[in-house]
Amino acid sequence: MQQMPHEQLVAYQLALEVARWVRATRWPAGEAALKDQAKRAADSVVLNIAEAVGSQGGNRRKHFNYARGSAMETSAVLDLLDFRDGAARQQQLRRVVAMLAKLE
Secondary structure: OOOOHHHHOHHHHHHHHHHHHHHHOOOOOOOHHHHHHHHHHHHHHHHHHHHHHOOOHHHHHHHHHHHHHHHHHHHHHHHHOOOOOHHHHHHHHHHHHHHHHHHO
């Protein structure tokens, strides 16, 4: 099966992995609001990368910029909590941010 153009980007693949991890991870009791924030931010990274690839000019840059901001927001949520493999996810997000900076 042929991939969509955005699915070929390593940044998209990493962002998707992080977003799925955020959804699957068991969060501490009392942190429902942070989990919701992290889910929305992580989902935004994935969705904005896909939208950027399908856009041109200023819209392309705008969506890559949104994706970068959401990746940083997701990382900030992980700063607030101590997950066993949170540092590995933050490293993935750092890679995503670096790659998106080059795509803008």
